[in-house]
Amino acid sequence: MVVIVSAVLTVAQCRILDPQIAAWLLDPADNASCFQDLVTKHYGRPAEPPAQPLGPRKPLPQSSLVSSSLCLLYQLMTQGLWELFSSMELSMIPVLAAMESHRIHVDKEALKRTSEMLGVKLKQLEQEAHKAAGQQFLVSSSTQLRLVLFEKLRLQERCENRKLPKTMLKQQQSTSEAALLQLQDLHPLPKIILEYRQVHKMKSTFVDGILSCVKKTYISSTWNQTSAVSGRLSAKQPNFQALPRQPVQISKKQYVQGKDAELVTVHPRDMFIPREGWTFLAADFCQVELRLLAHLTSDPELLRLFLDPGPDVFTMLASQWKGVPEQQLEPEDREHAKRIVYSMVYGAGRERLSGILGVSAEQASQFVDSFLQRYKEVQSFIQRTVQLCQKQGYVVSIMGRRRSLPHIRSADWAVRNQAERQAVNFVVQGSAADLCKMAMIRIFSLVSSSSSLTARLLAQIHDELLFEVEDSQVEHFAALVKTTMESLQHIDSLGVHLKVPLKVAVSSGRAWGSMSELHLPPASPPPSP
Missing domain, CATH: 1.20.1060.10 (Taq DNA Polymerase; Chain T, domain 4)
Known part of the structure; x- marks a missing residue:
């Protein structure tokens, strides 16, 4: 245990420059399979041949590494990606290294x-x-x-x-x-x-x-950043x-x-259990894609869901959409409203939505049309996103992450339509990914700099973080995690100021599949990492 803690602290103090991550940020859809390919693509010429044949673990010449890295860093700066690279993606390296060292x-x-x-x-x-x-x-x-x-x-x-x-x-x-x-x-x-x-x-x-x-x-899973x-x-x-x-x-x-x-x-999650004397703790961003959609669209009805929230966001959404009181909703209305929203976020077509809802394609189209009629700013956001992508060839997340979509101008309707859905999907999902990564970085920094906290981040499952926490620290650490994650509504260094609050649900248990929600009292803001 002492060896593991020491290793994590050592990793936390590392600052690593990874050209593979830089190349991925510049073009996330085109991963170079090896360093030689990366050098050829971004430095403009093949890597220098080594004096001896390369074995599986022998490095390429240092001159190739330096030259290609400088070229990549210059591109990051000129494309406005340096801050994202330096403050987020490089900071994720020690977080993932520590995660891979932990046993579940x-x-x-x-x-x-x-x-x-x-x-x-x-x-x-x-x-x-x-x-x-x-x-x-x-x-x-x-x-x-x-x-x-x-x-x-x-x-x-x-x-x-x-x-x-x-x-x-x-x-x-x-x-x-x-x-x-x-x-x-x-x-x-x-x-x-x-x-x-x-x-x-x-x-x-x-x-x-x-x-x-x-x-x-x-x-012990292997985690891939790129x-x-x-x-x-x-x-x-x-x-x-x-x-x-x-x-x-x-x-x-x-x-x-x-x-x-x-x-x-x-329930496969029930098969995962903490060590003796420890407890699993999960922290989950609630409705993060819908909250981001409300922020990005500034739709007054969507904003009202979170600025004046009720007990269940999707029931309120269904009530708004159908124009009837919550008590008069049909049993399937809540699920339909939820699926329609996520079909827009994840880029599912109307045929796919009909399969998800178990209705005809025509009925699915009617649902989507009536939803967009109710939330007019959502349609405006979709149109703006597509038009901007057509103009500049890429879209960006709230923290500046880019995705190039060259097929957005394709003459082929099916290819162009797919790119349009991908554009909208990326802005929302990419922004959610940014928030989750920043949460991981801040919590890891708080733990690694603390003389008393021993919690370990085991996994990230989309909008959920899974920790293993000593029994005596569960309540204190749960409050710290919740406050830290919800404070990401405002990130000054990256210019992020969401129009809606973030909400985090925290649960704990002796098996990952059998967790009970923790109802925590309001906490003071977390210390700066």
Whole structure:
């Protein structure tokens, strides 16, 4: 423990200049696969050949490193990216180094039991699929499933006023989730396939995938700083960020007559546990994309959601959108409002939204149109963002992060439309990534400079930070984290002054999947890092 703490303190004091990060900031969509490629692209000529053949760990000549780094730093300064590079991205290096040194303990035996149970479920679902189809076929094969659904059962002929999706290249009937959702009321087989796919993904990705990365009783993910154009971090071995937030209930309904239904709840996050005497603590930015959308659009109705908040933001949003009191909302209205907002933020098209909501494409379009009619400044923001991107060729986040979108001027409508969605998506998501990184940097700085705090940042999952905290420090550290993250409404050094407050929910527990919210009293501002 003393060795780890000493190593973290040493890392925290490091200042590292990484040309790969500089190159990524300049062009986040075009990662150089190796240093030689980076030098060639940004320095304008190949790296000097070494005197001896390069081994896997032998460095290139120092002159190439210096020359390409100077070239990159000059470009950062001329493009207004130096402050983002120096105060945020370079400061993230020791944070991620410390995260990778921390072990996250796993209940390995529980994972094995869950894997075995899911394997049995898959075999049962295969048998039920064969009975429902009246023949044997490979359930995981889209080609064989297409033959059963559309040539043997001819379910497409029973779709009244429904436009089933087709494959992109060959324009065949699709067996995608969106297609199966539209078919599930016509025959038992589509519902069985949907459940089979859910169970298969749970087993292969979230259970067996974690098991393959367990070392004794722990895992330690690799964190990548330069893999996402939005500025977000990514994780691998395992992909910690892909684990579902909510438990997944696998309805083991027996589609064969005479059998009772069975329900199995699987929650991979419950398999992660803190060390003895420590507690997991999670801090989550609440509705951060919606808050950023309110700030960026200055829409008075969206601003009112956060300047005069009620108990549930998305219920208030649905009430505004539908123009009815909250008590008169239909059960699905809140979820529809939430999905429509995020479809705009994440660039989902109306076809995709129809699949998410389980409605027709026409109805999804009506929902979006009525939403934009209600929140007129959102449409204005979308138009301004696209027009500015068409003019200058790139968009920026609230902290100055850039993304070039050369296809924004494409003559191909589909290509141009995708670039337009990416432009809007980047401004919101890139800004959310900026806020989360700044939170990580400030909290890491507070902990590493403290003589008493021992908390460890284990993971970042989009807008959530996961810590391991000594039991005796949970309440104090929770208050410090909440105050620090909410103070990011104003960041003077980067010129950030949000029009709406940030809200952070803090929870704790003995397993990552079983956390309870901590209700903390108002705290004073955090000390300067």
